[in-house]
Amino acid sequence: MRILTITKRIFVEMFRDKRTLALMFVAPLFILSLMYFLFQSNTNTVADIGTYNVSSSLVKTIDNKHIKIHKMSSDVSAKKTIRDKDYAGFIKKTDGRLIVTYQNADQNKTGIIKKSVQMALIKTQIKELAAATKKSKAGLMKMQAQLQQIKKQLPASISGRIPAASAPKNMQKPSNLKLTQHYLYGKSNSSFFTTMLPVFLGFMVFFFVFLISGISLLNERNSRTLDRLLATPVKRSEIIYGYLSGYGVVAIIQTAIIVLFCIYVLGIEILGSIWVVLLICFALAMVALSMGLFVSTFAASEFQMVQFIPIIVIPQIFFSGLIPVANMAGWLQAIAHIMPLYYGASALTDVIQKQASFSAVIPQFSAILVFLLVFIVLNMIGMRKYRKV
Amino acid sequence: MDAVVTVTHVDKSFNKKRILHDVNLTASAHEILGLIGPSGAGKTTIIKNIMGMEQPDDGEVTIFGNKMPNRQVLQRIGFMAQDDALYDSLTGRENLKFFAQLFGVKKDQLNERIEYTAGVVNLNQDLGKRVSNYSGGMKRRLSLAISLIQDPDLLVLDEPTVGIDPELRRQIWDELRKYAKDGKSIIITTHVMEDAAECDELLMIREGHIITHGSPDSLEKEYNVDNLEQVFLKAGKSNENSDNN
Ligand SMILES: Nc1ncnc2c1ncn2[C@@H]1O[C@H](COP(=O)(O)OP(=O)(O)O)[C@@H](O)[C@H]1O
Ligand SMILES: [Mg+2]
Numbered sequence: 001m002r003i004l005t006i007t008k009r010i011f012v013e014m015f016r017d018k019r020t021l022a023l024m025f026v027a028p029l030f031i032l033s034l035m036y037f038l039f040q041s042n043t044n045t046v047a048d049i050g051t052y053n054v055s056s057s058l059v060k061t062i063d064n065k066h067i068k069i070h071k072m073s074s075d076v077s078a079k080k081t082i083r084d085k086d087y088a089g090f091i092k093k094t095d096g097r098l099i100v101t102y103q104n105a106d107q108n109k110t111g112i113i114k115k116s117v118q119m120a121l122i123k124t125q126i127k128e129l130a131a132a133t134k135k136s137k138a139g140l141m142k143m144q145a146q147l148q149q150i151k152k153q154l155p156a157s158i159s160g161r162i163p164a165a166s167a168p169k170n171m172q173k174p175s176n177l178k179l180t181q182h183y184l185y186g187k188s189n190s191s192f193f194t195t196m197l198p199v200f201l202g203f204m205v206f207f208f209v210f211l212i213s214g215i216s217l218l219n220e221r222n223s224r225t226l227d228r229l230l231a232t233p234v235k236r237s238e239i240i241y242g243y244l245s246g247y248g249v250v251a252i253i254q255t256a257i258i259v260l261f262c263i264y265v266l267g268i269e270i271l272g273s274i275w276v277v278l279l280i281c282f283a284l285a286m287v288a289l290s291m292g293l294f295v296s297t298f299a300a301s302e303f304q305m306v307q308f309i310p311i312i313v314i315p316q317i318f319f320s321g322l323i324p325v326a327n328m329a330g331w332l333q334a335i336a337h338i339m340p341l342y343y344g345a346s347a348l349t350d351v352i353q354k355q356a357s358f359s360a361v362i363p364q365f366s367a368i369l370v371f372l373l374v375f376i377v378l379n380m381i382g383m384r385k386y387r388k389v
Numbered sequence: 390m391d392a393v394v395t396v397t398h399v400d401k402s403f404n405k406k407r408i409l410h411d412v413n414l415t416a417s418a419h420e421i422l423g424l425i426g427p428s429g430a431g432k433t434t435i436i437k438n439i440m441g442m443e444q445p446d447d448g449e450v451t452i453f454g455n456k457m458p459n460r461q462v463l464q465r466i467g468f469m470a471q472d473d474a475l476y477d478s479l480t481g482r483e484n485l486k487f488f489a490q491l492f493g494v495k496k497d498q499l500n501e502r503i504e505y506t507a508g509v510v511n512l513n514q515d516l517g518k519r520v521s522n523y524s525g526g527m528k529r530r531l532s533l534a535i536s537l538i539q540d541p542d543l544l545v546l547d548e549p550t551v552g553i554d555p556e557l558r559r560q561i562w563d564e565l566r567k568y569a570k571d572g573k574s575i576i577i578t579t580h581v582m583e584d585a586a587e588c589d590e591l592l593m594i595r596e597g598h599i600i601t602h603g604s605p606d607s608l609e610k611e612y613n614v615d616n617l618e619q620v621f622l623k624a625g626k627s628n629e630n631s632d633n634n
Binding site: 001005009012017223224229230231233234235387388 | 441483
């Protein structure tokens with residue numbers, strides 16, 4: 001009953017504080033959208049390249065909307081040209097060899113040139129192949145005509161049993177083999193966002209709940225209302241549970257908004273069950289909540305609360321899957337395993353991208369629950385600081 | 390008289406600085422006990438030790454026979470802190486309701502209690518306003534109303550009359566007098582001598598020492614002066630002398 005009273009109060013306070021509301025519900029959407037567009041905008045990169053002595057048909061094949069080609073009329077040094085004109089690369093043909101020099105100041109552009117040149121080479125080969133196929137097709141047609149000729153000369157009874165030969169279907173349209181470059185870049189970049197989405201999702205939920213809940217308990221302490229509260233027969237645990245359930249509801253709403261936004265506005269596909277995604281996010285938010293409440297015990301002001309972010313929140317990003325944990329040094333892997341976000345992001349990745357069912361992520365989910373339990377207990381102990389009984 | 394609160398030999402230091410020196414007091418039912426002393430004397434520290442919000446370094450506090458700190462006993466205590474600990478974004482009524490529910494006031498008595506306690510401090514008209522729009526005096530009054538919400542047997546009020554105009558002050562004292570008559574015990578702190586005259590029993594505090602105690606009349610007689618301010622000055626002097634000895 002007292003828990004419900006505290007929960008209700010937190011709710012009313014929260015919904016009257018428009019700034020905090022915006023921070024909880026709008027800021028994550030803003031950041032996610034920003035990331036979404038940032039990772040897309042890579043497709044607009046254009047790399048300047050100089051060419052010398054490259055056949056115009058090959059130049060045409062290399063050319064695409066991410067490449068701007070500058071033909072050099074005289075044999076110039078590749079390095080000098082790149083330096084002088086700030087080109088991203090230089091292509092030169094000598095003795096039947098294609099020599100590509102990269103500026104390599106922007107790996108992005110280097111990658112574009114590499115891919116474009118490789119694509120061009122593959123395309124040229126395909127063209128040659130297609131030409132060869134055409135030739136053989138022409139031969140086949142000729143043979144077919146001859147066959148018809150022979151067929152006509154045979155008696156009708158036999159000719160009926162010989163099926164009409166036709167060219168294999170795939171040979172009819174050699175242009176089927178055409179490739180579209182556009183697919184490669186646009187899709188590969190937007191899928192980077194998709195790959196990282198589970199990590200971002202986990203992080204957003206964690207970060208905002210941590211900050212808001214921590215600051216709210218801190219304010220309760222600094223405005224002396226915590227002392228006042230503890231001068232009533234309320235149990236310390238009731239305060240903790242009241243906060244957990246009050247901000248828990250806020251966290252559910254926040255998670256639902258973020259997940260729905262990702263699906264319907266950003267068009268992200270969630271392969272697994274959306275309910276499992278919500279459940280994991282909620283559990284993660286509860287850990288963030290209990291950590292925020294606990295940490296606020298050690299902060300004297302909101303500023304000091306913010307100072308905990310680089311220590312407690314930021315390092316978790318590195319261990320949440322942005323960098324593959326399996327490739328880390330042993331001691332770093334050990335650190336990853338004491339980070340709630342590591343388990344949260346891993347479970348979310350499995351569900352969102354690998355269509356894992358709930359039972360498949362039970363190990364990570366249990367780890368999150370253990371964190372929650374530990375921090376709830378720590379909070380109960382921390383509350384003793386304010387009242388001994 | 391039945392002792393409600395007993396404080397025996399309480400010492401308290403902060404950062405190795407001694408704030409309370411061997412404080413002893415008894416608050417009884419039917420009685421208003423006043424702690425009087427200048428700012429910084431240690432009145433709030435005594436209150437906090439009584440409430441169990443601070444632990445004495447030495448000595449003990451018992452309330453209704455229970456050694457403090459004790460959570461259950463808090464149900465019977467109405468407390469008003471020196472600083473107004475209120476929820477600013479809630480209205481006056483919501484603040485009262487919140488504390489009423491924490492004290493387990495029954496649903497059918499809730500509105501009645503809220504209206505009654507707000508009436509004691511003339512706040513009925515302003516209950517719908519958010520506390521952030523309250524003046525300092527209104528906040529004080531709301532704090533006092535909250536301390537009465539569960540109809541407690543013991544009232545512990547830290548400087549309840551600060552910022553309250555004389556007319557309302559009179560009304561509040563009359564109300565407190567009524568509660569004492571009904572058998573409640575009341576402890577208040579003040580640094581105003583006019584308030585001191587209203588108390589049944591006075592403790593004069595200076596630099597963490599209780600320099601003298603007694604009813605206002607008997608103190609004036611004892612020190613052979615005609616007002617409490619002079620009692621305080623005289624008692625302070627004789628206390629200094631005895632300290633030096
Ligand atoms: N938590 C604390 N830490 C350190 N010093 C304190 C603390 N609380 C009170 N004091 C000191 O104790 C003395 C008495 O304070 P207080 O009890 O608030 O006096 P009063 O209520 O009579 O004005 C003051 O000198 C004050 O600075
Ligand atoms: Mg004080």
